[in-house]
Amino acid sequence: MTTPPRARRASPRTVMLPTHGRRHNLSLALQVLYTSGPMSRADLARRLGISKVTVSDLVAEVIESGHAVELGPSEQVRPGKPATLVDVNRTGLQAIGVDLAAHEVLRAAVLDLDGNILVRAERRIADETGEDTGEAIVAIVLELVQEMVAAATAPILGIGVGTPGIIVAGGVVDTAPNLGWRDVPLRDLIADATGLPVFVVNDADAAVHADYTLGDGGDDVVLVKIGRGVGCGLIVGGQRVRGAHFAAGEIGHVTVGTDGGAVCRCGKTGCLETWVSAPRLEQALAASGDDAPLREAGERLGIALAPVVAVLDLAEVVLSGPGHLLDGPLRDSVEQTLHDRLLARPEAELTVRIAHDSDDIVLRGAAVLVLWDQLGVA
Numbered sequence: 285m286t287t288p289p290r291a292r293r294a295s296p297r298t299v300m301l302p303t304h305g306r307r308h309n310l311s312l313a314l315q316v317l318y319t320s321g322p323m324s325r326a327d328l329a330r331r332l333g334i335s336k337v338t339v340s341d342l343v344a345e346v347i348e349s350g351h352a353v354e355l356g357p358s359e360q361v362r363p364g365k366p367a368t369l370v371d372v373n374r375t376g377l378q379a380i381g382v383d384l385a386a387h388e389v390l391r392a393a394v395l396d397l398d399g400n401i402l403v404r405a406e407r408r409i410a411d412e413t414g415e416d417t418g419e420a421i422v423a424i425v426l427e428l429v430q431e432m433v434a435a436a437t438a439p440i441l442g443i444g445v446g447t448p449g450i451i452v453a454g455g456v457v458d459t460a461p462n463l464g465w466r467d468v469p470l471r472d473l474i475a476d477a478t479g480l481p482v483f484v485v486n487d488a489d490a491a492v493h494a495d496y497t498l499g500d501g502g503d504d505v506v507l508v509k510i511g512r513g514v515g516c517g518l519i520v521g522g523q524r525v526r527g528a529h530f531a532a533g534e535i536g537h538v539t540v541g542t543d544g545g546a547v548c549r550c551g552k553t554g555c556l557e558t559w560v561s562a563p564r565l566e567q568a569l570a571a572s573g574d575d576a577p578l579r580e581a582g583e584r585l586g587i588a589l590a591p592v593v594a595v596l597d598l599a600e601v602v603l604s605g606p607g608h609l610l611d612g613p614l615r616d617s618v619e620q621t622l623h624d625r626l627l628a629r630p631e632a633e634l635t636v637r638i639a640h641d642s643d644d645i646v647l648r649g650a651a652v653l654v655l656w657d658q659l660g661v662a
Contacts, residue, residue, distance in 0.1 A: 307660070308660075309332070309334070309338070309342055310342055310345065310346060310660070311659065311660025311661065312332060312660075313328060313332065313339070313342045313343065313346065314346060314351060314352065314372055314659050314660060314661050315660065315661050316328060316331050316332065317352065317370065317371055317372045318372045318397075318655070318659075318661045321371065322355050322369040322370065322371040323369060323370070323371075324358055324367030324368065324369060324370070325339050325340050325343055325367070325368070325370065326339075326367060327367075328343070328370070343370055347370070350373060350376065350377065350439065351372065351373055351377070351659055352370055352371065352372055352373055353370070353371060353372075353373045353376060354368055354369070354370055355368075355369040355370065355371055356368065356369065357369070372397060372659075372661070373397070374396055374397045374398055375396050375397075375438070376438055376439070377396075377397055377438055377439055377440075377441045378394050378395065378396055378397075378402065378436050378437070378438045378439070378440055378441065379394075379395050379396075379397065379440065379441045379442055379443070379444060379650075379651040379654040379655070380392060380393070380394055380395070380429065380432045380433065380436070380440060380442075380443040380444070380480075380651075380654075381393050381395055381443075381444050381445075381446070381490075381646070381647035381648060381649075381650035381651040381654075382425065382428070382429060382432075382443065382444065382445040382446065382447075382647070382650060383446050383487065383490075383644075383646035383647050383650065384421075384425065384445065384446065384447040384448065384463065384487065385446060385447065385448050385487035385488075385509060385511040385512055385513070385515075385646055386511050386512065386643075386646075387511050387512050387561075387562040387563055387566075387606070388408060388409060388410075388512075388563075389406050389407065389408055389409065390406060390407045390409060390421070390424060390425060390428055391404065391405070391406045391646075391647060392404070392405055392406070392428045392429060392431070392432045392647070393405070393432065393644070393647045394432050394435055394436050394437075394440075395647065395648065395651040397441075397651075397655060398498075399494070399497075399498045399648040399651055399652065401644060401647065401648075402437070403432065403435040403436075404647075405428060405431050405432060405435075406428075407424050407427070407428055409421065409424060417463060417464025417465075418463075418464035418465065421463050421464070421465070422465075422468065422470075422473065425445075425470075425474070426473065426474065426477050429443060429474055429477065429478060430477065430478070433478055433480070440480055441481075441654055441655070441658050441659075442480055442481035442482065442483060442654040442657060442658050443474060443478065443480050443481070443482045443483070443650075443654065444482075444483045444484075444485070444490065444649075444650030444651055444652075444653045444654040444657075445470060445471075445474065445482065445483070445484045445485070445650055446485055446486070446487035446489070446490030446491070446646035446647075446649060446650045447460060447463070447470065447484065447485075447486065447487055448460045448462050448463060448486070448487055448511070448512060448513045448515065448536075449461070449462075449463065449465060449486065450486070450529075450530060450531045450534055451484055451485055451486050451530060452529075452530045453530070454469065454471060454472070455469070455470055455471020455472065455482060455483070455484035456468065456469050456470065456471070457470050457484070458530075461513075461537075461548070461549040461550045462512040462513045462549060462557075462561075463512075470482075470484050471483070471484045481654075481657065481658060483650070483653050483654055483656075483657040485650070485653055486515055486517070486533070486534075487509055487511070487515060487646045488507060488508070488509035488515035488516050488517035488533055488604075489517045489524060489533070489649075489653075490517070490645075490646045490649030490650045490652075490653060491507050491509045491517055491604050491639065491645045491646050491649050492505065492506075492507040492517025492518065492519055492524070492602075492649070493517070493519075493524065493649045493652045493653055493656075494645045494646070494648040494649030494652055495507055495602055495604075495639055495640075495645065495649075496519055497649075497652045498648055498652065499639070499640050499641075500640070501519065501600065501602065502599055502600055503519065503520075503521060503522040503599075504519065504520055504521065504596065504597065504598045504599045504600070505518075505519050505598060505599065505600040505601075505602060506518050506533070506589065506592060506593065506596075506598055506600070506601055506602070507602040507603075507604055507639065508535075508585065508589070508601070508602070508603050508604065508605075509604045509605060509645075509646070510560060510561065510562055510603065510604065510605030510606070510609070510610065511561070511562050511605055511606075512561060512562065512563065513536045513557050513561055514535065514536035514556050514557045514560050514561055514585075515533055515534060515535065515536055516532075516533030516534075516535055516592070517533055518532055518533050518592075518596070520596055520598075535556055535588050535589075535592075536555060536556055536557040536561070537550050537552065537555045537556070537557065538555065538556050538588055539552060539553070539554045539555055539556075540554065540555075540556050540559065540584040540587055540588050541554060541584065541587070545558050545559065546558040546564070556584060556585065556588055559580065559581050559584045559585075560581045560584065560585050562605060562606055562609060565577060565578065565581060565609050565614075566609075568581075569609075575612070575613040578609065578612065578613040578614040578617070579613045579614070579616075579617045580617075581614055581617070582613065582614040582615065582616065582617025582618040582620075582621065583617050583618075583620075583621045585614075585617075585618050585621075586617065586618045586619075586620070586621025586622050586625065587621060587625070589601060589618070589622065590621070590622055590625040590626055593622060593626060593634065594626055594627070598634070599633070599634065599635065600634070600635045600636075600637065601618065601622065601634065601635070601636045601637075602636075602637055602638070602639050603615055603618070603636070603637070603638050603639065604638075604639035604642045604645050605642055606642070607638065607642060610638055610642075611638045615636060615637075615638060618636055619636040622634060622636065
């Protein structure tokens with residue numbers, strides 16, 4: 285059987301019952317259409333390595349559900365009647381993405397299935413010296429989501445939320461110090477308010493999926509998301525890494541060095557966030573008048589990342605956040621620190637780059653994860 289490109293991402297990890305096998309095939313069909321574009325049923329059957337009859341049955345089901353559409357006859361010249369092309373319903377379905385990680389602002393958007401933003405909105409919130417934390421931010425999030433639901437112009441497939449903090453089973457935010465949250469059932473709160481499927485992930489996880497699915501990301505990458513806090517999204521061997529306690533990549537509250545530092549919101553002293561988060565970098569730059577805080581932040585981030593890169597043999601480090609803070613001395617310092625601390629292997633080149641479209645990367649990644657949750661497409 286020929287495996288379609290990227291279809292490995294939909295591979296099951298447990299034994300499948302017959303009904304599971306059908307869902308798996310439906311997901312594979314949508315996966316191939318999503319990544320390869322419109323094709324005939326016969327071409328789809330060849331890509332999947334299953335019979336035309338089975339593919340016709342699968343296509344009929346995804347068309348009936350509204351997840352795929354017929355686009356009309358193919359323009360490719362072949363003997364006989366032109367084949368009818370089918371594709372994922374890219375413009376006839378929409379998703380809502382929510383980004384709770386940016387500094388001083390919460391964002392939401394309506395997106396099509398290709399990750400294009402159709403409508404957007406945001407709410408300003410108080411900075412870390414203000415009052416907008418805890419229940420106040422929950423209320424703002426619900427208001428913002430309701431506005432996007434009203435703005436959608438097609439059926440909504442679901443709502444994806446990228447938030448700082450540790451997200452556990454059931455879409456519960458176990459802890460998010462920068463938002464003043466602990467044990468917040470965010471998925472259920474939004475689902476109850478909207479009646480829609482809701483998928484809640486860490487903001488860095490959303491960002492790394494956007495880079496991987498819609499950008500240039502490879503199969504072995506760590507993406508560092510810098511905003512109100514600092515977190516990492518990890519993809520290893522083409523699979524997102526969650527960890528035993530759903531906290532893989534949660535490096536913001538790892539202490540870096542033994543020289544003290546500022547007191548963090550979590551109560552510890554010298555957490556990585558106290559050196560590298562966007563608010564702290566802005567404050568340090570204003571106080572210093574030069575780029576020394578950026579170089580120091582890059583060095584400390586590189587120190588924190590070096591063991592991760594070495595243990596997992598990663599090929600890319602991607603930085604996502606405010607470009608004026610990250611692109612320059614900070615990125616250069618991260619690269620130099622990793623070079624100094626890792627075993628030199630010419631055949632194992634490590635790339636340190638800035639993510640494309642950092643402002644919208646969480647919004648787009650949240651929408652990508654809705655596709656994974658609802659269609660099995662990633």
